[in-house]
Amino acid sequence: MRLSRFGEKMTNDTGICRLMDDLGEALAGPREMLMLGAGNPAHIPEVQKVFRGVMEDILSRPGEYERLISNYDGPEGNKEFLEELATLFRNEFGWNITGKNICLTNGSQLSFFMLFNMFAGDYADGSRRKVLLPLAPEYIGYADSGLTPDFFAAVKPEIHHLDEQTFKYMVDFEALEVTDEIGAICASRPTNPTGNVLTDGEITKLAALARQNGIPLILDNAYGTPFPDIIFSDARPYYDDNTIVCMSMSKIGLPVVRTGIIIAREEIARRVANMNAVLSLAPNGMGPALLGPLVRSGEVLRVSREMVKPFYRRKAFAAAAQLREALRDVDFHIHKPEGALFLWLWFRDLPITSHEFYERLRARGVLVLPGHYFFPGIDEPWRHKQECLRVTYAGPDDIVERGLAIIADEAKKAYAEAKSAVAVK
């Protein structure tokens, strides 16, 4: 089959596609597998009850459901909902925005595809620009979203040791260079895969750098405030008219409605709406229908703060404590859990690659994500890339506990094997 460059690029079997297939196959097999790999949000019964209530209310009102499923929204999404969102952001954070600053998309994954290719790639003047990721590791879902080759530039982080077993990545501003080759800066905050939350100071500096260079700062707020608020540190949300804040309905518990939210200068929001019209006519209306009443009443804040955040915080700290205890005797470090659904584990001087570690865990019935996938834009060899794993703690407690125990056991085995190999020599 002959394919265009676009066809080749977008349909290629990337490493992560193969890995996801592999995880899917493992789960479909006869053996019980402990899933600590995927990024699906947890099923939180009390949150599900809230959304069930909204749906029941829709169904109970004559004609409401029929109206909901039968009409396209405009390409920017349900206008009433956009105004309600703007009111929420104004009231909560004092952001100077109206509904015209907001555009919905069919999932924030699509938001990034649109925004990245709006600001990076080939320009009419013949130049080619990249997206700069100021701190890698960064979200794997960005990696294949660029339409031109060599789409990302990334900077290795500073590693700050907070205690014997805890570290935090920070942006290495000395190494961060915004050249003419850069079309936008992007960071997820909280970060998938590490659970890092860029500090207010880092964000202010990045925003200033972006403005000085006449390029936007894209902040991926899929796990941030005001919803789903899976954030355990004291970071302030950030927006200015040179920043594009991307939100998602997925992590509060609605991944199926495929709704992303872009907050930006009016001209950017308008252009994204135009692109929606080309790519998909209109954003899904089910998201606004299910989340809208909670945004209108402010209930979305309570659900996030009182149900979603504590649920994940408890699980994050329990998982981290279990690993710290089990891995006291090896050179193990854990990224400070500040948000999102993941723990990022660093086994310093791990004698096997992260892929081999993944394979060994898979053979013992535990699925995780090997860390080396999470460094888009960092092509140079760097041992650290092979020493990390991402684990999701969102699943049922007993599965997470059993999975983590096996991870600890396999890590200890790998270090011990290397030690005995050295001793034999």
Ligand SMILES: Cc1ncc(COP(=O)(O)O)c(C=O)c1O
């Ligand atoms: C950091 C980050 N951004 C964006 C997304 C995409 O989310 P969605 O397309 O479901 O809105 C995810 C999903 O896991 C994510 O982790």
